[in-house]
Amino acid sequence: MYANFAGNLEQMSKTIVEAMEATGLRRLIWISSMGIYDEVPGESHGSILNPYRKSAAVIEASNLDYTILRPGWFTNIDEVDYEITHKGEPFKGLKYHERALQI
Numbered sequence: 001m002y003a004n005f006a007g008n009l010e011q012m013s014k015t016i017v018e019a020m021e022a023t024g025l026r027r028l029i030w031i032s033s034m035g036i037y038d039e040v041p042g043e044s045h046g047s048i049l050n051p052y053r054k055s056a057a058v059i060e061a062s063n064l065d066y067t068i069l070r071p072g073w074f075t076n077i078d079e080v081d082y083e084i085t086h087k088g089e090p091f092k093g094l095k096y097h098e099r100a101l102q103i
Helices: 009-023 046-060 095-102
Strands: 027-031 065-069
Touching (some): 009 046
């Protein structure tokens, strides 16, 4: 299942996890936000990321096979160069953020 929501993310994640576990679905791809693990050097977004943190915690506590995507920046630059940052590693995908601000 692919989930990309806005709103009450904690409750949505609980509902998704419960439904998937009840029906035997195992694979979840959840869109979240960069910074939920305080992995962005020099950035502090405080409570604005709490809904994303709480929904990730629900998913991590489940028995699902999950991937939590934490996009760094959306841009209209015609270029694709993704980087993978695992939980506990400093976030690396900041070059688009810096370049997008210059445009």
